[in-house]
Amino acid sequence: MAAAEVRAAELSAAAVAGDRRALARLLTAVENRTPVAEAALRTLYPQAGRAHLVGITGPPGSGKSTLVAALIAEVRKADRPVAVVAVDPSSPITGGAILGDRVRMQAYAGDRDVFIRSMAARGHAGGLASTTGAACAVLDAAGFDLILIETVGTGQSEVEVASSADTTVVLEAPEMGDEIQAIKAGLLEVADLVVVNKGDRPGAQRTAAQLRAMLVALPAVGANPDAADRPRPKRPEVLITTAATGAGVPELLVALDRHRAAGHAAAASGGANGARLARADAQVRAVLAERVADRLRDPALAGEAAATLRAVADHELDPFAAADRLLAAIGREGHR
């Protein structure tokens, strides 16, 4: 057995048995896409699939991390375990800490049924959804029944991450700027639940009414062909919360549980689970892309791959001819 597999087996067994340090190490491996991560996921993936994945997204300033902290408090009242994956798009290079009140979460430092993890958006685009999906599978196998995925909802990849959760919550705040308002329209299309946070501010009721009006105007099922197989049984509910005081948070948790139950009911009657298929698709696509990249890095092909890319960079070769040349080379090598 290779060293990576031995290490993966050790870490996986420990993480499933409740060792939080082992879990943290596995998540680091997943984030860095190491061989240990691949070996561990092969083992853990079949043990996952039970958790409720809740995406929480919204524009900067809508109070996502405060709401996540309030949700954790609410979930813990019922003694349920909860994990948070905070997807941090702030830095493609060094990572970074986006959430000013991550500090609040320090309150749970001694509570082993709360696990909070930031993931930097490293590497190539498209990897974000698959890395997050893999991290959720690990947390799921480790027994976390509710996983909150927090993303800043302003980029395409963050929207994808949020919308591949079982339930997608889009957060808004009263009186946001014009540009933010425009961003919101795109986000609403992926929402299962819409939450107007900072509900104690003037204009919260008016913002909620505006959002309800916008939601009526949206097509009931998205115009996106990729999303067409994702059932949207009804228009998203609009809730009002004040995360800072906890007002409205119990109602939000009830709505989340209700959405989960509705998903289970749909699955039991044989409906395709669009969110799960989307997650599977993102993960398989990412692995396929990595496998193709790995083969191109193979010594037998690396020289040809580098020369081909350079020719494209110099505009001597178009990207289609280049891709076809590389794909043919991979096929050739694969059949030696």
Next chain:
Amino acid sequence: MAAAEVRAAELSAAAVAGDRRALARLLTAVENRTPVAEAALRTLYPQAGRAHLVGITGPPGSGKSTLVAALIAEVRKADRPVAVVAVDPSSPITGGAILGDRVRMQAYAGDRDVFIRSMAARGHAGGLASTTGAACAVLDAAGFDLILIETVGTGQSEVEVASSADTTVVLEAPEMGDEIQAIKAGLLEVADLVVVNKGDRPGAQRTAAQLRAMLVALPAVGANPDAADRPRPKRPEVLITTAATGAGVPELLVALDRHRAAGHAAAASGGANGARLARADAQVRAVLAERVADRLRDPALAGEAAATLRAVADHELDPFAAADRLLAAIGREGHR
């Protein structure tokens, strides 16, 4: 010759000859990744490679579109043609218009040397960088010597789009919120030039000083291994503009031209052009991913692909085993 190729040849010839409607149609084809786009790019790509691609990014509210409008005005004073590709991440489904003052650009509706195009961030992540790259190649072949790529700098894919330009300008505004400040740190790592816009506001000088201090703290060459071959000859300059009045905009254009000249000098002395290689890589990767997806949609494989994805969604199969199974199937079909 296939119909798509005939149409592509017509549109390409017309676009290169200066027909703006043909150019607009080609860009729509590129955005929708149609067969016409592929055929056209095969012809046009070798004719491109001369334009200066300038990425302009920054958080919502930093005044990107106002600055773009001011830059257009400045460039037109010198009678140079300029194109703008505004990447709009607001909606994965319907697209949308993010820029409140897109209206300003209506001023150039009669000027055929100004071409402005919004691109929605459709389709899968990672496609954004390649679609933008392809659009720039078309505009480049059509004779636009300066192409401004405007993105909202809050998502990973938008950062990638911006940083695959020849010159990346990161915009900031004085007195932005905490969360925005954190996003900024990640953006600075990809900047060739940093601009503090809204320079007439109190605190602009102080913000510029803070940014200079942050830039000193950054590694001179990024810690990202993917970016290691991208030369950063020196620390980014920090400029102050007031786009609404045009103050500082002539100096910005001088700085852009200087950065372009420095890139040419580096290329002439045999240095690898990291930005161009990154663009080529994004485009070839996107085509490779599409080719793989196409083969999986082929009737001979579609059933196996769907069953495999469903097994992953049901956690009966892990994503690695699924990808390897599909890759083997593609190889088998490719050699029939």
